[in-house]
Amino acid sequence: MTHKSLWIRALAAGLALMVAASACSVRPVEPAAQPGSDQPAPAAAEKVVVRWSVWGSAEELASHQAVADAYMAAHPNVTINIEHTPWDGYHDRLKTLVAAGDPGALADVIFLGQDYNRYAESGVLEPLDDWIAKTNYDLSDYWPTVIERARVNGKIYGLQRDLDLRLLYYNKAMFDKAGAAYPNENWTWDDWAEAARELTIIEPNGRIAQQGIGMETGKWSMLLAQTNGGYLDDPRNPSRCALEDANSLEAVTFFAGLIRDKAAMTPADLKQIGGDAAAFQQGRVAMIVQNSSRAPTFNAAGMDYDVAPIPIPKGGARVNNVGGARFVMNSAARNKEAAWAFLSWLQGREGGQAIYTRRGDMFPILRSVANSDDFLKLPIKPDNRAAFVVEASSVRLFTFGDFPEYDEMNDLIIEPNLQRIWGGEAEAEATVRDICQKVNEFLKQNGYPRP
Amino acid sequence: MNNHARFTAFRWRSDQQWEGYVFLLPSLIGLFVFSLLPVLFSLGISLHEWDLLTPPVFVGLKNFRNLFTQDLIFSEVAANTVFFCVAIVPLQMALSLLLALALTRRLPGAPLFRAIYYMPVVTTIVAAAMIFQWVFDRNYGLFSSVVWGVGSWLNAPLAPPDWFNNGFWARWAVVILTLWKNSGFTTVIFMAGLQAIPRVLYEAAAIDGAGRWQSFRHVTLPMLSPTIFFLAIILIIGAFQLFGESYVMTGGGPGYATMTVVQYIYQSAFSYFRMGKGAALSWVLFVAIFALTLAQWQLQRKWVHYESNT
Numbered sequence: 001m002t003h004k005s006l007w008i009r010a011l012a013a014g015l016a017l018m019v020a021a022s023a024c025s026v027r028p029v030e031p032a033a034q035p036g037s038d039q040p041a042p043a044a045a046e047k048v049v050v051r052w053s054v055w056g057s058a059e060e061l062a063s064h065q066a067v068a069d070a071y072m073a074a075h076p077n078v079t080i081n082i083e084h085t086p087w088d089g090y091h092d093r094l095k096t097l098v099a100a101g102d103p104g105a106l107a108d109v110i111f112l113g114q115d116y117n118r119y120a121e122s123g124v125l126e127p128l129d130d131w132i133a134k135t136n137y138d139l140s141d142y143w144p145t146v147i148e149r150a151r152v153n154g155k156i157y158g159l160q161r162d163l164d165l166r167l168l169y170y171n172k173a174m175f176d177k178a179g180a181a182y183p184n185e186n187w188t189w190d191d192w193a194e195a196a197r198e199l200t201i202i203e204p205n206g207r208i209a210q211q212g213i214g215m216e217t218g219k220w221s222m223l224l225a226q227t228n229g230g231y232l233d234d235p236r237n238p239s240r241c242a243l244e245d246a247n248s249l250e251a252v253t254f255f256a257g258l259i260r261d262k263a264a265m266t267p268a269d270l271k272q273i274g275g276d277a278a279a280f281q282q283g284r285v286a287m288i289v290q291n292s293s294r295a296p297t298f299n300a301a302g303m304d305y306d307v308a309p310i311p312i313p314k315g316g317a318r319v320n321n322v323g324g325a326r327f328v329m330n331s332a333a334r335n336k337e338a339a340w341a342f343l344s345w346l347q348g349r350e351g352g353q354a355i356y357t358r359r360g361d362m363f364p365i366l367r368s369v370a371n372s373d374d375f376l377k378l379p380i381k382p383d384n385r386a387a388f389v390v391e392a393s394s395v396r397l398f399t400f401g402d403f404p405e406y407d408e409m410n411d412l413i414i415e416p417n418l419q420r421i422w423g424g425e426a427e428a429e430a431t432v433r434d435i436c437q438k439v440n441e442f443l444k445q446n447g448y449p450r451p
Numbered sequence: 452m453n454n455h456a457r458f459t460a461f462r463w464r465s466d467q468q469w470e471g472y473v474f475l476l477p478s479l480i481g482l483f484v485f486s487l488l489p490v491l492f493s494l495g496i497s498l499h500e501w502d503l504l505t506p507p508v509f510v511g512l513k514n515f516r517n518l519f520t521q522d523l524i525f526s527e528v529a530a531n532t533v534f535f536c537v538a539i540v541p542l543q544m545a546l547s548l549l550l551a552l553a554l555t556r557r558l559p560g561a562p563l564f565r566a567i568y569y570m571p572v573v574t575t576i577v578a579a580a581m582i583f584q585w586v587f588d589r590n591y592g593l594f595s596s597v598v599w600g601v602g603s604w605l606n607a608p609l610a611p612p613d614w615f616n617n618g619f620w621a622r623w624a625v626v627i628l629t630l631w632k633n634s635g636f637t638t639v640i641f642m643a644g645l646q647a648i649p650r651v652l653y654e655a656a657a658i659d660g661a662g663r664w665q666s667f668r669h670v671t672l673p674m675l676s677p678t679i680f681f682l683a684i685i686l687i688i689g690a691f692q693l694f695g696e697s698y699v700m701t702g703g704g705p706g707y708a709t710m711t712v713v714q715y716i717y718q719s720a721f722s723y724f725r726m727g728k729g730a731a732l733s734w735v736l737f738v739a740i741f742a743l744t745l746a747q748w749q750l751q752r753k754w755v756h757y758e759s760n761t
Contacts, residue, residue: 092721095503095504096503098503099504118502118504118724122502122504124504205602205603205608205610206608207590207599207610208589208590266615268615268705269589271615271702272584272585272587408722408723408725411722412523412524412718413524415704416703416705416706416707419704419706420618420706422616422705423613423616423617423705423706425616425617425618425705426706438523441523442523445521
């Protein structure tokens, strides 16, 4: 991020408000039933335009386009207009449009990857409950806790497209070279740590040639959930920090121990290399925890790898990330009927879900699609597709944080202090206590727990 | 063609001043709409709580008060910014002056080196910071490879610093990147200042028996003092606004070691939806920079030497 773009954003926000001030009188009229009112449209096949905003790389955009094309082919009277913005800037653009006070400027169906709760509470999003009831849309096919997590004040404002499921990716060639056995679904943390140490190569002068595990910020914290610990006692309405509890501390010390032995990379080192996927691809680490989004890159690089479920501690639980981006509807959509029809098709077994899955873009949010050949028999690496299903069955609400100020608390208090533990600059137990003191203070300042 | 007549015909008349403003108007409109108005607007925002999504709520000076009374990291972030200012400004000044002195000599290849030293200035900071991430990679980076190489050559246990896991070294990594990036600009200004010093002063000094050091101390430095003053102001403002260098290379970490006020402004406003806090931070930063600059203007009388004063 440069100074310039910071200023441009600040100016954009300023301008947006000016526009808001002057635009009150020219706000578009509420949903017009028939667009193009000067030509009486034939009642049977009324022309409908649905605006759909998405982010994505060229490949992802191609998938979105394929989905839109399939929908238009099945619904000749509907035109889907894709509004594409790259991931960087996508959500800033949304915020600016909302701040401009002109909800009509937002697309009808929006792919939303951040700040779902905030948008839902601000009234920008259409509650979907009535639409779901009216059209008998099936919620039972979703993985556990997904729908529960979509509710804000009891209402559903968006349907999650995929599960951002994390798996253990391992470099088979490195395992073969070290003569180590491949990870399997029975592995415990002890097996994992042993393999990580075996796969770490330190030259006599201290230079580290290869490390066992690379877990980024936000990935290693799954270990907390596996011990039934977490950052907070309640991720949605926290009353206190739980990081100093014995089971949380077990996870922190496990990871700190791996780093101390150089068997795991620090998150700072991973960031500096360009992320865990880059480190994995460069052969700097033998194992990483990743979702399926990087598989195409590994495949293109011709890597010899596979996936396994993530090892769990003795007496611990298998858990995985329930996160993932959602499709939401603009509450000021011009034709809500058409927007819902498209949105529910996107989330349908035969519609968007199947197309995205077949293209290898994601792990499906619908259990039936994940258990179908569309996913299990997909002829692309990783081979061990069943591992995804094993992990998906364990999906539960992560004990991190799921409230508007969570990112701020995490970025400003938790993460920086943990970094000092990983870097060997601070001792785990005392630092964790210090973090909790600050977190509790932060919660109090922000009015948590809420009644 | 009578040029003289033409010039008189188009001579500026005191009753035609409005025409000047017409020509200035596009710039003035731009300045007003894109700079002054947003600046004033941000002052208004700083008195509100506003998350961009719901209407702003007026809270008076609460955002400012909170920064100084209950903010969990403001003091650390402010201290970092002061550190960067104290570390970068004198080092960059000294380094650039040395470079400028070397480059103004008529040595073979000097023009080439001038171009090389200026190149980082025109490089995008994001690209530069990413490259430096690799340069500082402890195991395979350019810098570290040299250290590892020397170590194995000497058969000594020589190891490069762990730049990104250690707060002390991470800060110096940011300082080194900033010096590399900006010294070209400072050097060019110093070169201009050096070339403006009349030869006769050096000749007079030589006749009076001054050596190299003495003529540097008593001719070059005083004659350069306006340049030094100008650069001090520019560099201090720049150091207080440090952002891209640390944000891209270290992300503000490890811990809070390299997090600057501007990064905090950016994150508060655009990541955590606290526009009021972000705006308040901006104004605190502005007041700090303004006060420092004002103080420098006051102090300059004591040490800045203008030729016309002699």
